[in-house]
Amino acid sequence: MGANGKLKVGMYWASSCGGCDISLLEIGPRILDLIKVADVVFWPCAADFKYQTVAGYPDGYIDACFYNGGVRNSEQEEIARLLRTKSKTLVAYGACAGDGGIPALANLNTIAAIYDASYHSNPSIENPDRVEPQSHLDTPYGELEIPRFYPAVLRLKDVVEVDYEIPGCPPQADRVWETIQAVVGGAVPPRNHALRVGCADKVVCDECLREKKLKKISQFTRGHLFRPERDWCLLEQGILCMGPATRSGCGALCLKADIRCEGCYGPPANAEDQGTAMIGALGTLLDATTEDRAQELVEQIADPTGTFYRFSFSSSMLKVRK
Amino acid sequence: MTSPHVKTAEGYRRISIDPVTRLEGHGKIDIFLDQEGSVAECFFQVPELRGFEKFCEGRPVEELPRITSRICGVCPEAHMMASAKACDAVYGAELPLTARMLRELQYNIFYVTDHATHFYALGGPDFVMGPASDPALRNLIGVIGKVGLEVAGQVIKCRAWGHEAAAIFGGKPVNPVNAIPGGMSKALKPEERARVEEICRFMVEFGIFTLKLLHDVVLANKEYVDLILHGPYYHETYSMGLVDAQNRVNFYDGKVRVVDPEGKELCKYSPPEYMQHIAERVEPWSYLKFPYLKAVGWKGFVAGKDSGVYRATPQSRLNAADGMNSPLAQAAYEEYFETLTGDKSGRKPVHHTLAIHWARCIELLNAAERGLELIRHPEITHPENYRVVCDKTPSEGIGIVEAPRGTLTHHYVTDEKGIVRKANLIVGTTNNHAAICMSIKQAAQGLIKKGVTVTEGILNMVEMAFRAYDPCFGCATHSLPGQMPLTVRIREWDGTVLSEASR
Amino acid sequence: MAQTATHAQSPQASPAAWEPRIIGFLCYWCSYTGADNAGTARMQYLPNVDIIKVMCSGRIDPELITIAFANGADGVMVLGCHIGDCHYISGNHKTMVRMPLMRRMLADLGIEPARFRHEWVSAAEGEKFSKLVTEMTEQVRALGPLNWPGLMRDRGVGHGMDLKAWGE
Numbered sequence: 001m002g003a004n005g006k007l008k009v010g011m012y013w014a015s016s017c018g019g020c021d022i023s024l025l026e027i028g029p030r031i032l033d034l035i036k037v038a039d040v041v042f043w044p045c046a047a048d049f050k051y052q053t054v055a056g057y058p059d060g061y062i063d064a065c066f067y068n069g070g071v072r073n074s075e076q077e078e079i080a081r082l083l084r085t086k087s088k089t090l091v092a093y094g095a096c097a098g099d100g101g102i103p104a105l106a107n108l109n110t111i112a113a114i115y116d117a118s119y120h121s122n123p124s125i126e127n128p129d130r131v132e133p134q135s136h137l138d139t140p141y142g143e144l145e146i147p148r149f150y151p152a153v154l155r156l157k158d159v160v161e162v163d164y165e166i167p168g169c170p171p172q173a174d175r176v177w178e179t180i181q182a183v184v185g186g187a188v189p190p191r192n193h194a195l196r197v198g199c200a201d202k203v204v205c206d207e208c209l210r211e212k213k214l215k216k217i218s219q220f221t222r223g224h225l226f227r228p229e230r231d232w233c234l235l236e237q238g239i240l241c242m243g244p245a246t247r248s249g250c251g252a253l254c255l256k257a258d259i260r261c262e263g264c265y266g267p268p269a270n271a272e273d274q275g276t277a278m279i280g281a282l283g284t285l286l287d288a289t290t291e292d293r294a295q296e297l298v299e300q301i302a303d304p305t306g307t308f309y310r311f312s313f314s315s316s317m318l319k320v321r322k
Numbered sequence: 323m324t325s326p327h328v329k330t331a332e333g334y335r336r337i338s339i340d341p342v343t344r345l346e347g348h349g350k351i352d353i354f355l356d357q358e359g360s361v362a363e364c365f366f367q368v369p370e371l372r373g374f375e376k377f378c379e380g381r382p383v384e385e386l387p388r389i390t391s392r393i394c395g396v397c398p399e400a401h402m403m404a405s406a407k408a409c410d411a412v413y414g415a416e417l418p419l420t421a422r423m424l425r426e427l428q429y430n431i432f433y434v435t436d437h438a439t440h441f442y443a444l445g446g447p448d449f450v451m452g453p454a455s456d457p458a459l460r461n462l463i464g465v466i467g468k469v470g471l472e473v474a475g476q477v478i479k480c481r482a483w484g485h486e487a488a489a490i491f492g493g494k495p496v497n498p499v500n501a502i503p504g505g506m507s508k509a510l511k512p513e514e515r516a517r518v519e520e521i522c523r524f525m526v527e528f529g530i531f532t533l534k535l536l537h538d539v540v541l542a543n544k545e546y547v548d549l550i551l552h553g554p555y556y557h558e559t560y561s562m563g564l565v566d567a568q569n570r571v572n573f574y575d576g577k578v579r580v581v582d583p584e585g586k587e588l589c590k591y592s593p594p595e596y597m598q599h600i601a602e603r604v605e606p607w608s609y610l611k612f613p614y615l616k617a618v619g620w621k622g623f624v625a626g627k628d629s630g631v632y633r634a635t636p637q638s639r640l641n642a643a644d645g646m647n648s649p650l651a652q653a654a655y656e657e658y659f660e661t662l663t664g665d666k667s668g669r670k671p672v673h674h675t676l677a678i679h680w681a682r683c684i685e686l687l688n689a690a691e692r693g694l695e696l697i698r699h700p701e702i703t704h705p706e707n708y709r710v711v712c713d714k715t716p717s718e719g720i721g722i723v724e725a726p727r728g729t730l731t732h733h734y735v736t737d738e739k740g741i742v743r744k745a746n747l748i749v750g751t752t753n754n755h756a757a758i759c760m761s762i763k764q765a766a767q768g769l770i771k772k773g774v775t776v777t778e779g780i781l782n783m784v785e786m787a788f789r790a791y792d793p794c795f796g797c798a799t800h801s802l803p804g805q806m807p808l809t810v811r812i813r814e815w816d817g818t819v820l821s822e823a824s825r
Numbered sequence: 826m827a828q829t830a831t832h833a834q835s836p837q838a839s840p841a842a843w844e845p846r847i848i849g850f851l852c853y854w855c856s857y858t859g860a861d862n863a864g865t866a867r868m869q870y871l872p873n874v875d876i877i878k879v880m881c882s883g884r885i886d887p888e889l890i891t892i893a894f895a896n897g898a899d900g901v902m903v904l905g906c907h908i909g910d911c912h913y914i915s916g917n918h919k920t921m922v923r924m925p926l927m928r929r930m931l932a933d934l935g936i937e938p939a940r941f942r943h944e945w946v947s948a949a950e951g952e953k954f955s956k957l958v959t960e961m962t963e964q965v966r967a968l969g970p971l972n973w974p975g976l977m978r979d980r981g982v983g984h985g986m987d988l989k990a991w992g993e
Contacts, residue, residue, distance in 0.1 A: 013348075015370065015372055016395070017392050017393060017394050017395035017396075017398075018346045018394055018395040018396045019392065019394075019395015019396070019398065019496050019497055020395065021395070022395055022396055022496050023395075023496050025481070026485060026495055026496065028478060028481075028482045029478060029482075031478075044341045044342075044343050044348075045343070045344070045345065045346060046343075046344060046443065046444075046461065047343065047344070047461055048343045048344060048457040048460060048461070048782070049343070050339070050340060050341065050343070051340055051341065052340075072370070072371075072372065073369070073370070075369060101392070102389060102392045103372045103373070103377075103392075105377040105381075105389075106372060106373040106376065106377045107980075107982070108377060108380070108933070108934075109373065109376050109377055113376055114371070114373035114376045114377075116376075117373070117375045117376040117379075118371065118373065118375055118376065118611070119604045119611070122375060122602075122744075122746045123597055123733070123744075123746050124596070124597055124600055124601055124602050124613075124746055124748065125601070125602050125603075125604070125611070126601040126602065126603055126620075127602075127603060127604045131603075131604040131605065131606055132604065132606065133371070133604070133605075133606055133607070133608060133609045134606045134607070136328075137606050137607050139331075139363070139365075139607075140331060140363075141330070141331050141334050141336075141354035141362060141363050142328070142329055142330035142331045142334060142336055142352075142354060143328045143329050143330075144328075144352060144365055144367065144607045145328045146350075146367050146368075146369045146607065146608070146609065147369050147370075149371060149609075150981055151979070151980040151981055152980040152981055152982045154981065154982060158982065158983075169392065169497065170395060170496050170497065172494075173495070222382060222384055222740075223384065223502060223507070224384045224409075224413075224502045224503040224504055224709075224711070224712045225711060225712055225713075226711055227709075227711060250494075253489070253493040253494045254493045254494065254499045255493070256493050257491070257492050257493030257494075257498070257499055257500045257507055257508060258500075258507040258508045259388075259492075259493060259499040259500060259502075259507050262388060262499070271888070272888075273888045273891060275930060276886065276887035276888035276890075276891055276927075277888070279887040279923050279926045279927060279930070280886055280887050280888070280923060282922060282923070282926060283883070283918075283919035283920070283922045283923040284919055286922045288918070288921065288922060289908075289918065290908065291908060291921055294921045294922045294925060295925050297922070298922065298925040298926050298929065301926070301929075302382040302739065302740075302741060303380060303381055303382050303385075303741065304926060304929050304930050304933070305929075305930050305933035305934065306380055306381050306385075307382075307385075308930070310385075310389075314982070316891070317888060317891035317892050317894070317895040318891050318894060318895055318934055318973065319895075319977060319980075319982045319983065320934075320976060320977060320980045320982060321933070321934045321935045322934060322935030322936065322976060
C-alpha cells in the first residue's frame with residue numbers, strides 16, 4: 001500500500017493481443033470507484049512507466065499485478081520474474097496467461113516452421129538473402145538485442161508462482177469486477193496457488209439458454225454450410241460447440257450470437273486438459289451403436305486438435321507436437 | 323529489457339526507451355549518440371512474434387475470423403471482417419445487401435470507439451497536456467483535469483455504448499464472433515435496431531464534439547501547430563487506402579489506391595492483385611516485416627517518390643482518396659486540406675506525421691455518420707438476408723479492409739474441404755513499419771543534438787513520432803502517483819449527474 | 826497371471842538396454858480376465874505391458890492416455906469388451922467413440938499410430954491378448970523410445986520440470 005493509503009496495481013501484457021487490457025476497462029464507470037482506492041504503477045499500454053522504474057520499486061511494492069498474455073520469449077519470462085518479486089499478489093489474467101490461449105496453437109509447430117512461413121515462404125515475402133531476426137546483432141554502434149523466441153508458449157505459472165487466475169478470452173467485465181473487488185479489497189488472501197477465480201464451477205452448457213432436446217449427434221457439420229435452428233442446442237445440430245468442456249462464467253455470450261462456444265474460458269473445474277475433457281464428453285453424445293458408425297462420425301470432425309485445444313494447449317498433458 | 327551485458331561500441335552512447343508506452347503493441351527504441359551528442363543511428367525494434375500465419379494452417383477456414391481476431395484485441399473487428407471477406411472469397415459467396423450492410427455498420431461503429439480511445443487516451447494527452455509535460459499527468463487523468471470532466475463522461479460513454487453495440491451484433495463486447503463466410507450469424511432485430519440507432523446518433527454528436535475539441539485545444543494552440551507543421555515529423559511518402567467506386571474513403575470495402583508523394587495515383591488494385599503491388603522484406607533487428615511497393619522497389623529507409631516506403635494511416639487514407647462519403651466529414655476533410663496544403667480538394671497529400679491525429683478525428687466523424695446512414699436503411703433488419711449458405715467448393719480468397727492502423731490484407735488457401743493450407747497476413751501497422759522507424763529516427767535526430775540535455779520530455783517527443791501511427795488501444799481512465807486532487811462527475815447527456823467520485 | 830509393474834527405464838541411461846514401456850488399460854470383466862487366462866494357460870508373451878485394471882473401458886478418461894504418454898510411456902493400449910458384451914451395457918459405446926478421436930488427436934501431435942492400440946478382447950481371448958502384447962511391443966521397439974518428457978524438456982514446457990535444462 002502506498003503512502004497515500006491507496007493500493008498499488010499493475011497490468012502487464014506478454015504475448016498478448018491487448019484484448020485483456022481492453023477488457024479491464026469494460027468495467028466501465030466502475031473504474032472510477034477503482035481509482036478512488038488504487039493507483040496504477042505499471043501499465044505499458046496506458047501509462048509511461050518504463051521497465052527501469054519497476055526494477056527500482058521495493059520488493060512487494062505492487063499490491064496486485066495482473067499479467068496477461070503467454071510467455072513466448074525471454075523478455076516475457078524476465079518481466080514475469082521481476083513482477084513476481086515486486087508484487088504481493090500476482091494474477092494470471094486471461095486465457096493466454098492461464099492456459100496458453102490461441103498463441104499456444106503455435107506449439108503445434110516448430111520455430112523453424114514458423115520462421116519459414118513468416119520470413120521465407122509466404123507469397124509476399126522478398127527475402128533472397130534468407131535474413132532472419134536475430135536475438136543478438138552487432139552493429140557499428142553497439143549490440144542490439146531482441147528477446148529470444150522460445151520453442152513453445154508457456155503459461156505464467158510455468159515460470160513463476162501465481163496466486164490467482166482469471167480465465168477468458170477476454171474475461172467478462174462482471175467477472176473481472178468481482179475479482180478486482182475480492183483481490184484488491186482484501187477479501188481473499190494475497191497468496192494462493194493459482195486459484196482460478198472470476199468463473200463458476202460448471203460448464204458453459206449450464207449458462208446457455210438454447211433448448212436441449214437431448215438428441216444424440218447424428219452428423220457433424222459446420223455452421224456456414226446450413227442455417228442452424230435459432231433456439232436449439234448447436235451441438236445437437238452437429239456444430240462442434242465446446243460448451244460441455246468449457247468452464248462457465250462468461251454467460252454463454254457467443255451462443256447468443258448463434259455461434260458455437262469456442263472454449264475460451266478454458267478447461268472445466270477439476271480438469272486440466274480441455275481436449276481430453278471434450279473427447280470424453282463426445283463419447284456420450286454421438287448417435288452410434290456400431291464401430292463403423294462411430295468411425296464415420298468421428299471422421300466428420302474437421303480439426304479435432306485445433307478445435308478442442310483452441311485456447312488451452314499449454315494446459316494440455318502433452319503440450320507440444322513432436 | 324536489454325541485458326546489462328549488451329555492449330555499446332566505443333565512441334557512442336546509447337539511450338534506450340523500453341518499453342514504448344501508450345500504444346498497442348510492444349516496441350523498444352535504441353538511440354546511439356556520437357561523441358558530439360548528435361544522433362548517429364536509431365533503431366526501433368519490435369520484439370514479438372506469435373506465428374499466426376503458421377498456426378492457422380490446418381484450421382477450418384470459417385474459424386479464422388475468430389482466430390485472427392486475437393491478433394489484436396483492440397481492433398478484433400478489423401481482423402474479423404478482413405478474414406470474413408477472405409472466407410467469402412474462398413467460398414465464392416455473394417453476399418446480399420443486408421449482409422454487406424450489417425458488416426459495414428458493425429465495422430463503422432467499432433471505428434468510432436477505436437479512434438476515440440486513441441485520440442483521448444493515447445495520442446491526445448501529448449497534445450492536450452503538452453509533449454514534454456509531467457509524465458504523471460500526461461494521460462487521460464491529466465486531460466480530464468485540463469479540459470473538464472465532460473470529456474471523461476463522454477469518452478466512457480462512447481466506449482461503453484460502442485462495446486454494447488458490438489455485443490448486440492456479436493455476443494461479446496471484446497472479440498465479437500458473428501462474422502461468418504457468407505455474411506453474419508444472425509439478423510438484427512427491430513428492437514436491437516432502435517437501440518443501435520440511438521448509439522449511432524450519439525456517436526455523430528460525439529464526432530462533432532471531438533473535432534471541436536481538437537480545434538479548441540490543439541489547432542488553436544500556436545505552439546502545437548508549430549510542432550505539427552515545423553517539428554521533426556515529416557516524410558514525403560506514398561499513401562495507401564481503400565476507396566469506393568467514387569474514390570471516397572471506405573473502411574470496409576473497395577479497392578486499394580496508392581498515390582505518390584505529390585498525389586498522383588500509382589495504382590488502384592482489387593484484393594486478388596495485392597501481390598503484384600506489395601512485397602515484404604526482413605531485417606535482422608526486428609521480428610516485424612517491412613512491406614514496400616514493388617513497382618518502386620526497396621531503396622532503404624528513405625522517403626520520396628523513388629522509395630518504395632509507403633504509409634497506410636488515417637492521413638494516408640485521406641491522401642489516397644478524393645473525398646469522404648458523408649457530409650460533415652467531407653466538410654472537415656476540406657478544412658483539413660485547405661489548412662495544411664492550401665487546396666481543399668485534397669489533391670495534394672499531407673505529409674506532416676503529427677497531423678495524423680487530425681485525420682483520425684475526421685475519420686471518427688465519418689464512421690459515425692456512415693453508421694447512422696446504414697442503421698436507418700430499411701433492409702438492415704431483413705430476417706433472411708443477413709447471410710447466404712456457402713455451397714461452392716472452397717479454394718482461395720483474399721479479403722482487405724482498412725484497419726484503423728492501416729490497410730489489412732488476409733489471404734487464405736484451403737483444400738477442397740475448406741481446411742487452411744496457407745495463410746498470409748499483412749497487418750495494419752506492418753505497412754507502416756519502415757515509416758515508423760524513419761519517423762522515430764527523424765524525431766531523435768531533430769530533437770537530440772550537441773548541447774541538448776536529453777530529458778524525459780525529449781524522449782517522450784521521440785515516442786510521439788510512433789504514437790501518431792498507432793491508435794489501437796482503449797483506456798477509459800487510470801490514475802497515477804501524484805497528489806492531484808480530483809473530483810469526477812459522470813453526467814448523462816442531458817447534464818444529470820449519474821455518479822461522483824473524489825480523491 | 827498378468828505381469829506387474831517394473832521400474833521405469835530412462836532411455837538415456839543405457840540406450841542398449843531400453844525396453845519399450847507400454848501402459849495397458851484393461852477392463853475387468855473381459856480383457857483383464859482374458860489376460861489372466863493367458864497367464865493361467867502359460868502363454869508366452871513379452872513383459873512390456875504394465876496393466877492397469879479398470880472396471881469398464883468406458884471409465885477410461887481420455888486424459889489418462891495422455892498422462893501415460895506425458896510421463897514416459899512408449900505406447901498405450903486400451904482393451905475392452907466387444908460391442909454388445911459390455912457388462913454395463915453401453916460403457917464400451919463411449920470407448921468406441923473416444924478412442925478413434927484420441928487416435929486422430931495423437932496423430933496430430935506426431936505420435937505414431939502403432940504406439941496407441943485400441944482392441945476388444947473378451948474373457949476367452951487369452952491368445953489374442955498375448956499375440957497383441959508381443960506384436961505391439963515389437964512395433965514400438967522398432968519405433969524407439971517416445972520419451973515425451975524429454976521432448977517437453979527440449980521445448981521448455983512441462984510443469985514441475987526444470988525449465989533451465991534447455992537453451993542456457
